[in-house]
Amino acid sequence: MEKIGEIIAEHRHREGPLLPILHAVQEEFGCVDADSEALIANGLNLSRADVHGVVSFYHDFLDKPDLRPVVQICRAEACKARGVEQIMDAATAAAGERVKLTTVYCLGLCSAGPAARVGDRLHARLDGPALAQVIENA
Ligand code: FES
Incomplete structure (x- = not known):
């Protein structure tokens, strides 16, 4: 989960950092799970519901890795x-x-x-x- 902190730090000063962070987390871990949502919410001073709302709105974000070919x-x-x-x-x-x-x-x-x-x-x-x-x- 240290890596998520690095990702947040890398993007937090951007305008609209949430989507770039979500994409980076998904690329790194293959998904944005509930623990990641909590860390991102904390790191950006958002509610978990705010982060989950964005994650669940976009179908590209997965809550667990999809390992299928x-x-x-x-x-x-x-x-x-x-x-x-x-x-x-x-x-x-x-x-x-x-x-x-x-x-x-x-x-x-x-x-x-x-x-x-x-x-x-x-x-x-x-x-x-x-x-x-x-x-x-x-
Ligand atoms: S339209 Fe270019 S490969 Fe299908």
């Missing part, structure tokens, strides 16, 4: 034009609860979409079965 699927215009929305049902079914699907807006493979990324690996020209395979291998 992540598959990023591009749903920007070029990939939409190339059919990504038509293969999302297959993606969702393949992912189930085991894999976390996230939406990104462009992976730089616009002419070869639909595109997805797992870690550093890019996948292009995906159809339903190919995307399902990517997800199953994640």
Whole structure:
């Protein structure tokens, strides 16, 4: 929890320090749990309810780390034009609860979409079965 104190100290003098602190804590620990909320509230002289209200408002903040593999699927215009929305049902079914699907807006493979990324690996020209395979291998 010493690290949270360092994060607070690093950002406390900024205008609107709460969001940068929350992002930094989530990046460091993978979540913003109740103990972190209390420390942040104390460090910024806010109520815990103030901090929790912000944490719970933004879906990006997690109250516990999500350790599932992540598959990023591009749903920007070029990939939409190339059919990504038509293969999302297959993606969702393949992912189930085991894999976390996230939406990104462009992976730089616009002419070869639909595109997805797992870690550093890019996948292009995906159809339903190919995307399902990517997800199953994640
Ligand atoms: S729009 Fe999907 S990779 Fe660019």
